[in-house]
Amino acid sequence: MDEGVRVDISGAKEQFQKAGVNVHRAMPKLLKKLAGSGERFMKRNMPVDTGNMRASVSSDVFDEVGARITVSANYAQYVNDGTRPHIIRPKNAKCLAFAPFGARGSLSRGHRTAFFTFGGKTVETGLVCVKVVHHPGTKGSHFVEKTRDHILKIIPTESNKIIADALKDVNK
Structure with a gap:
């Protein structure tokens, strides 16, 4: 599936800097949590017939730069967007x-x-x-957009957990 969804997490980076947390350690942790949670959410919320599309979902993290959740089934876009x-x-x-x-x-x-x-x-x-x-065409399931919304919703919680863990380590 060539299309993707971008999620801006620059606010989390600023939050880490304000809290005095090492951004170079915190961002990869946050990206890994978000990508893993997004992958699990996508697999749970996509329609399943044979399981091939669900098995084709994977996530990658690129240092502190970004992460990607990929669906490699060649028909995923039609299931997500629907057809005329x-x-x-x-x-x-x-x-x-x-x-x-x-x-x-x-x-x-x-x-x-x-x-x-x-x-x-x-x-x-x-x-x-x-x-x-x-x-007659098919109605899209929009599992990509639902996954994006899920990730946006959990960013503050996951960021706060990483900050709390980092501050515990500093206060030891």
Whole structure:
């Protein structure tokens, strides 16, 4: 996912300086906490189908300069932002084949099939084959923006914890 969200933490740096805390030690600690918390929050708040997108989330910290939370699944932007209505046509076949609404698709005896389950009984059925699908679009889940808001909300608390820990060490 190429898009990202910037969070300005210069206020925390100023807060560290006013408290007399070593900024070069405090900023990497703060960035590591924010990135880790943001990564966990993002994984908990993104929609999950197969788990592939959730597994592709990672975070990196660059000294005291910055941090990044990355989602490397190639479809993450569409899940985050949503899609407009669009037309889907087959590229390498004569038709698009899928299980009918309410059925589950599977591979049975070497060919794709679909089946319904009713009260413990399973009934096999064929696939639906169409030349075009008018997709209605999808609503975005906005998990990136929710993660940004979460990080902005926890900056003061995490900064204060780091200041309190640093002042404890000085007063020992």
